[in-house]
Amino acid sequence: METLSLLSLSPPGWGATLLAGLWNSILIAVGAFGMGLVLGTLGAWGKIHGGPVTRDLLALYTTVVRAVPELILILILYFGVTDLVNQLLLALGHDRIQISGIAAGITVLGVVQGAYATEVLRGALLSVPQGQVEAARAMGMPPFLMARRIIFPAMLGLAMPGLANLWLIATKDTALLAVVGFAELTFATRQAAGTTKAFFTFFLAAGAIYLIITLLSTWAFHRIEGWARRGEPRNAG
Amino acid sequence: MTEAAPAPSRSAAPEAIRVTGLRKSFGPLEVLKGVDLTAHEGDVIAVIGGSGSGKSTMLRCINFLETPSAGTITIAGEPVRQRPDGTAADRRQIERIRQSLGMVFQQFNLWTHKTVLDNLIEVPVHVLHQPKAEATDRAMSLLARVGLADKAHSYPAFLSGGQQQRAAIARALCMEPKAMLFDEPTSALDPELVGEVLAVIRALAAEGRTMILVTHEMKFAREVASHVMFLAGGLVEEEGPPDRLFGAPQSPRLQQFLRSVG
Ligand SMILES: Nc1ncnc2c1ncn2[C@@H]1O[C@H](COP(=O)(O)OP(=O)(O)OP(=O)(O)O)[C@@H](O)[C@H]1O
Ligand SMILES: [Mg+2]
Numbered sequence: 001m002e003t004l005s006l007l008s009l010s011p012p013g014w015g016a017t018l019l020a021g022l023w024n025s026i027l028i029a030v031g032a033f034g035m036g037l038v039l040g041t042l043g044a045w046g047k048i049h050g051g052p053v054t055r056d057l058l059a060l061y062t063t064v065v066r067a068v069p070e071l072i073l074i075l076i077l078y079f080g081v082t083d084l085v086n087q088l089l090l091a092l093g094h095d096r097i098q099i100s101g102i103a104a105g106i107t108v109l110g111v112v113q114g115a116y117a118t119e120v121l122r123g124a125l126l127s128v129p130q131g132q133v134e135a136a137r138a139m140g141m142p143p144f145l146m147a148r149r150i151i152f153p154a155m156l157g158l159a160m161p162g163l164a165n166l167w168l169i170a171t172k173d174t175a176l177l178a179v180v181g182f183a184e185l186t187f188a189t190r191q192a193a194g195t196t197k198a199f200f201t202f203f204l205a206a207g208a209i210y211l212i213i214t215l216l217s218t219w220a221f222h223r224i225e226g227w228a229r230r231g232e233p234r235n236a237g
Numbered sequence: 238m239t240e241a242a243p244a245p246s247r248s249a250a251p252e253a254i255r256v257t258g259l260r261k262s263f264g265p266l267e268v269l270k271g272v273d274l275t276a277h278e279g280d281v282i283a284v285i286g287g288s289g290s291g292k293s294t295m296l297r298c299i300n301f302l303e304t305p306s307a308g309t310i311t312i313a314g315e316p317v318r319q320r321p322d323g324t325a326a327d328r329r330q331i332e333r334i335r336q337s338l339g340m341v342f343q344q345f346n347l348w349t350h351k352t353v354l355d356n357l358i359e360v361p362v363h364v365l366h367q368p369k370a371e372a373t374d375r376a377m378s379l380l381a382r383v384g385l386a387d388k389a390h391s392y393p394a395f396l397s398g399g400q401q402q403r404a405a406i407a408r409a410l411c412m413e414p415k416a417m418l419f420d421e422p423t424s425a426l427d428p429e430l431v432g433e434v435l436a437v438i439r440a441l442a443a444e445g446r447t448m449i450l451v452t453h454e455m456k457f458a459r460e461v462a463s464h465v466m467f468l469a470g471g472l473v474e475e476e477g478p479p480d481r482l483f484g485a486p487q488s489p490r491l492q493q494f495l496r497s498v499g
Contacts, residue, residue: 131346135405138300138342139360139412140335142328149363153350231349231392 006198007205014192014202021188022209025174028105028184033170035110037163040117047122058118065115071176077108078180101182109173113166120162124155157228164221171213185209250278252314253416253447254299254338259308261294268294270471271308276416276449281442283458283479284451286468287494292451295468296420299449300338301325312337313415336365339409343421345401347393353380353404354389357411365412372411379407383437399430403437416447424453455498459483467491 009015043061046054065073082104086096128151136150175186183191185206193202256274260267268291276282284292297303299310301317304324310317312334318326325331347356357376361367380386383403385396393401402422409417422438423431435457441448442461452458458465459479466476467488475488486492 129346129349131342131344132348134302135340135342135346135348138302138335138338138340139364139409140332141360141364142332145363149359150348154348157350228350231351231394233394 006192006196006201014188014196017188017192018185018202018205018209021183021185024102024105024182025171025184025186026213027102028109028174028177029167029170031102031106032109032113032173033167035106036113036117036166036170037121039110039114040121043114043118044121044125047118048125062115062118065112070112070173071179073112074108074173074176075179077111078104078177081107101177104180105174105177105182105184109170109177112173113170116166116169117163120159120166121155123162124159125151127158128154153228157225157232160221160225160228164218164225167217167221168214171217172210175210250280252276252311253278253280254449255311256295256299257309257311259295259298259310260306261291261298261303262306268471269298269306272468272471272473274449274466274473276447278415278447279445279463280447281461281463282449283462283465284449284468285453285455285458285465285494286474287497290468291471292468293420296340296418296449296451299418300335300340301331302340332364336360336412337415338418339406339412339414339416340418341402341406341409341420341422343424345393345398345405345425347401347405347408349393352390352392353385353396356393356404357408359408361411376407376411379410380404382440383407384433397430398426399433402426402434406434406437406441410441416449417441419448419450419452421451421453453498455483455495467494469494 005013007013007015007018009019043058047058050058082099085099089096132150132154133146136146141150174184177184178187178190181187189202189206193199196202252275254274254276256272259269259272259274261269272291272295274282274295284295286292294303298305298308301310301324304322305319306323309319315330315334317334318330320326347353348359351359354373354376357379358369358372361372361375362369377386377389380389383406385400385403385407388396388400388404393404396404402425406422419438423434426434431454435454438448438450439457439461450458450462462479464476465479465482467474467482467486467490469490475482475486475491482491483495486495
């Protein structure tokens with residue numbers, strides 16, 4: 001009973017705080033995942049079709065991000081980038097600005113996601129049957145339309161398992177933003193637990209929420225993958 | 238070359254495809270060393286030759302899937318504009334020209350994530366902006382013609398090779414091309430499936446379609462072609478009407494080639 005009242009939505013329960021944290025976590029995960037997809041698409045394209053300089057820069061990007069622990073990357077990017085922006089603003093004679101936590105969180109995690117997405121999408125892009133691309137070219141399809149209607153759908157089924165994995169990483173990486181004091185789910189949980197001393201209750205609740213997110217998204221990605229691979233005999237029906 | 242010049246009076250119909258002085262190298266390997274070809278409307282030109290003689294390369298240069306190293310391509314009297322490096326200079330022009338040349342590949346190359354019907358209407362609807370109902374109607378009647386009306390809503394992977402190739406031919410026809418380019422359309426098929434695809438091509442030839450057909454099916458080439466070209470060593474070694482080429486081959490290389498393919 002006591003446990004439930006701690007989790008209740010209205011004060012003195014901490015439920016509302018947790019939900020607000022959850023909402024922030026989801027916003028950041030979605031934003032970072034989306035940004036990762038954009039960076040990953042550009043990165044994959046650049047790695048395959050870019051010139052030597054582009055390819056070297058992209059190799060540097062993906063190697064560094066994958067080599068350095070994410071927590072350290074987040075600290076570097078978060079404090080480093082906010083500092084840089086503000087120094088730039090000061091140098092230009094502007095006032096310092098307070099960078100919104102959400103925007104910073106999305107950017108920081110998005111850069112990390114982008115590196116992994118580059119590799120996932122590059123693999124998928126390389127696996128698109130060349131003959132299907134050629135058929136589109138031979139029929140006079142303009143390049144952008146071909147990318148959207150032929151290459152992208154053919155990539156999707158191949159990329160789905162890797163992207164699903166990235167999304168789960170994105171949801172869990174939001175917890176790392178607690179170290180920079182951003183009020184996402186883990187930070188909210190720590191706050192609630194610290195104030196009430198009911199550590200077990202709150203961390204168990206947070207764990208359950210992460211688990212539910214994972215289960216729901218695994219199910220959703222599975223559906224999407226089934227749809228993307230509808231043309232393949234083994235996945236049909 | 239055994240034959241000095243292609244017979245000039247083969248057809249009085251307007252020119253559909255003209256290839257002049259086509260050369261193509263891949264790095265140090267010169268695959269085509271100056272090939273000329275003229276297809277008038279209604280011509281069926283069979284291209285034969287040993288493996289690696291450049292048949293596919295020549296066909297692919299016609300619609301610029303490969304960039305010619307030298308030479309010009311003229312489609313229905315319109316030369317493809319080229320940059321100094323040989324690539325097509327005007328994207329819109331080459332796209333328009335490609336739309337007028339239906340290409341059929343050895344490996345079918347249907348889009349596996351689209352149903353057969355969606356494969357057929359993809360370009361008419363999304364590139365040529367035809368109304369979907371109209372494109373669907375035409376696609377369905379083409380599928381009926383190639384005997385695939387009941388497969389319209391299947392995905393390609395659920396079709397036999399012969400059915401996939403007939404679908405691919407219907408997809409090319411859906412754009413109402415001025416000419417068809419076939420690159421060994423039956424080479425990837427099990428022997429028992431070759432006949433059904435050849436029947437479709439035979440019907441297209443009979444209705445007077447212009448086509449260039451790269452093939453290893455000598456009997457079929459002799460039957461449907463109005464003109465046969467034998468490629469060897471990057472050049473047209475011999476060409477002429479099918480009866481003469483198959484019945485009385487002049488050059489030793491062609492004689493040997495015909496013996497080797499039986
Ligand atoms: N993209 C390419 N890069 C390098 N070499 C190539 C390329 N395409 C073809 N070639 C080479 O060019 C030569 C001619 O190839 P092509 O495919 O035109 O022959 P083909 O007459 O169609 O043979 P086949 O009957 O086996 O299909 C071959 O030696 C081939 O290896
Ligand atoms: Mg070939």
